[in-house]
Amino acid sequence: MAKNRNTIKMEEITFKQRLLSFKNLPVFFKMVWESSPQKTLISLILRIFRSAMPVALLYTGKLIIDQVVALNSGTAHADNNRLWELVGLEFALAVLTDGLNRMINLTDSLLGDLFSNHTSMRIMRHATKLDLDQFEDSVFYDKLERARQQTVGRTILLAQVMSQLQDFISMAFLLTGLIAFNPWLILMLLLAIIPSFLGESYFNSRNYALSRSQTPERRELDYVRYLGASDETAKEVKVFGLSEFIINRFKTLSDKFYADNSKLAVSRSGWGTLFSIMGTIGYYGAYGFIIYQTINGKATIGSLTFLAGSFRQLSGLMETMLSRFTMVSQGAIYLNDFIEFFEIKPRITQPDNPLPFPNPIQVGFVFENVGFQYRNAPKYACRNLSLTLKPGEKLALVGENGAGKTTLVKLLSRLYDPTEGRILLDGQDLKNYNLADLRHNMGIIFQDYIRYQMTFSQNIAVGNIGELDNINLITTAAQQSLADLLVAKFPLGYEQSLGRKFNDGVELSGGEWQKVALARAYMKNAQVLILDEPTSALDARAEYEVFQRFAELTIGKSAVLISHRFSTARLADRILVLEKGTILESGTHTELLEKNGRYAELFNLQAKGYQ
Numbered sequence: 001m002a003k004n005r006n007t008i009k010m011e012e013i014t015f016k017q018r019l020l021s022f023k024n025l026p027v028f029f030k031m032v033w034e035s036s037p038q039k040t041l042i043s044l045i046l047r048i049f050r051s052a053m054p055v056a057l058l059y060t061g062k063l064i065i066d067q068v069v070a071l072n073s074g075t076a077h078a079d080n081n082r083l084w085e086l087v088g089l090e091f092a093l094a095v096l097t098d099g100l101n102r103m104i105n106l107t108d109s110l111l112g113d114l115f116s117n118h119t120s121m122r123i124m125r126h127a128t129k130l131d132l133d134q135f136e137d138s139v140f141y142d143k144l145e146r147a148r149q150q151t152v153g154r155t156i157l158l159a160q161v162m163s164q165l166q167d168f169i170s171m172a173f174l175l176t177g178l179i180a181f182n183p184w185l186i187l188m189l190l191l192a193i194i195p196s197f198l199g200e201s202y203f204n205s206r207n208y209a210l211s212r213s214q215t216p217e218r219r220e221l222d223y224v225r226y227l228g229a230s231d232e233t234a235k236e237v238k239v240f241g242l243s244e245f246i247i248n249r250f251k252t253l254s255d256k257f258y259a260d261n262s263k264l265a266v267s268r269s270g271w272g273t274l275f276s277i278m279g280t281i282g283y284y285g286a287y288g289f290i291i292y293q294t295i296n297g298k299a300t301i302g303s304l305t306f307l308a309g310s311f312r313q314l315s316g317l318m319e320t321m322l323s324r325f326t327m328v329s330q331g332a333i334y335l336n337d338f339i340e341f342f343e344i345k346p347r348i349t350q351p352d353n354p355l356p357f358p359n360p361i362q363v364g365f366v367f368e369n370v371g372f373q374y375r376n377a378p379k380y381a382c383r384n385l386s387l388t389l390k391p392g393e394k395l396a397l398v399g400e401n402g403a404g405k406t407t408l409v410k411l412l413s414r415l416y417d418p419t420e421g422r423i424l425l426d427g428q429d430l431k432n433y434n435l436a437d438l439r440h441n442m443g444i445i446f447q448d449y450i451r452y453q454m455t456f457s458q459n460i461a462v463g464n465i466g467e468l469d470n471i472n473l474i475t476t477a478a479q480q481s482l483a484d485l486l487v488a489k490f491p492l493g494y495e496q497s498l499g500r501k502f503n504d505g506v507e508l509s510g511g512e513w514q515k516v517a518l519a520r521a522y523m524k525n526a527q528v529l530i531l532d533e534p535t536s537a538l539d540a541r542a543e544y545e546v547f548q549r550f551a552e553l554t555i556g557k558s559a560v561l562i563s564h565r566f567s568t569a570r571l572a573d574r575i576l577v578l579e580k581g582t583i584l585e586s587g588t589h590t591e592l593l594e595k596n597g598r599y600a601e602l603f604n605l606q607a608k609g610y611q
């Protein structure tokens, strides 16, 4: 686990950065529009109508009061019918306002859901294009995490931006009335609002900086929460008695979060109260002024209510808009993370006119002095690798843990590109081939294959997902890997859900899962098969049978087998013994035994264990 940081670095966000972040909004709106053009349009139209409502209601109220006063004092404009028409109109406006509010909320929530789904899919689509190497970088993970948070958080931004637009139009209507009466009222309004705006803006930027600097810790907190309460970890947590250790770690992290967040929240609340009092003073100053004007006969009682109402609404609107401005800009700053994530480009790419994968392979693969160093790793994982894999050849890789076997096959399948040297296929750099074609022609089963919590049939079909509905192919693949023997005990046969995560799933043993994973290799007619410790969990008889079949089924195909069991490795045409990332020995089983080197030593060691 990462070391706990005692001080969280606060990066302050300047007003300029805030304004600059608004350039992200068009990109954001494009995504909203893509989620649903129809609903975006409806939301906009509804809000335009809604924005005229406050002034319309206030003005109708003014007309009503003026009519009541006229009727009471018996002046010439008094008109009883008109009065009741106006009351009817105000009632209709009130009903319409409520209806519009509800429709806006409904459209926004539907649009928000669509946006969240749309962006989640974009994130997944983009993530799958990126390199394995990028996933191993913690800075990348932080970006991915923040981008993920955006999918939900940004639906709020959507409502905020739309509301801002709506309030802006409402404000324009209300301001027109206020300016017509006395422009000085506007100045009082601003004086009442500005301190609270600056306060909001300052605290929002500190909030953003704090939350951004907490991203790595938040990821760790999520991880610790997962360790403490998950079906996958429950077994070890129990037998090792880890629960207190995990809970303590969680407590340390969450206490730190709490301390940092509460400090900011308390200071924000104190300043907020002060600013709000200033706003109230501003409002009552203006209110007194309007009353004074009315007493002096410069305005009607209707105008008094209209202006006081307008002032109150305007000050409320401006306060909301100004604080929303900081929220919108904060949201727009958060969009940086989102946009940055989409700007990450994979480095493992293909040229514009890639070569098709040769069918059949003519010369085979040649490693020329290949070296590879993992990102942030202090040493090369393999170096000076020169080897060949001929068409139809079965190559076994043996060596101690960490010798570089898996790295070698990851290079062969272009999950990584060599740091130095090159890999050729039929005389051409592997980088020149069509990447999808390359992957399609390789059937790879890694030692840490995924146990998909899906049906038995889907678990096999992932080896060639285009053939998901090809039950004949799936059945044949299951027979070839011996996984079909499991089907008899499943109540739902091939449609049986595997794993315990979802209802009615059947859990398999380690070796049974391995047979299912092995079936994936037979799902496509790949020219190269790579099995990275495919039989480590199989019992001796199952392993023997699996390899018998493997040998029969892969005649004419190239294969790379990684195994710690020499009984498996000896079946290969050629064996490479790797040590510390380089090739120590190479030859057939018999040749290597005769050589009496490392292979012979390890082989005899294992054979002794069986005696």
Ligand SMILES: Nc1ncnc2c1ncn2[C@@H]1O[C@H](COP(=O)(O)OP(=O)(O)OP(=O)(O)O)[C@@H](O)[C@H]1O
Residues within 6 Å of the ligand: 136, 374, 375, 377, 381, 399, 400, 401, 402, 403, 404, 405, 406, 407, 408
């Ligand atoms: N993603 C990674 N990032 C950094 N270093 C790595 C990574 N994967 C492997 N390594 C390092 O590279 C070296 C070779 O690892 P590799 O997985 O290729 O060994 P291996 O021979 O397959 O081992 P095993 O028999 O244990 O599976 C090791 O020293 C390992 O620590």
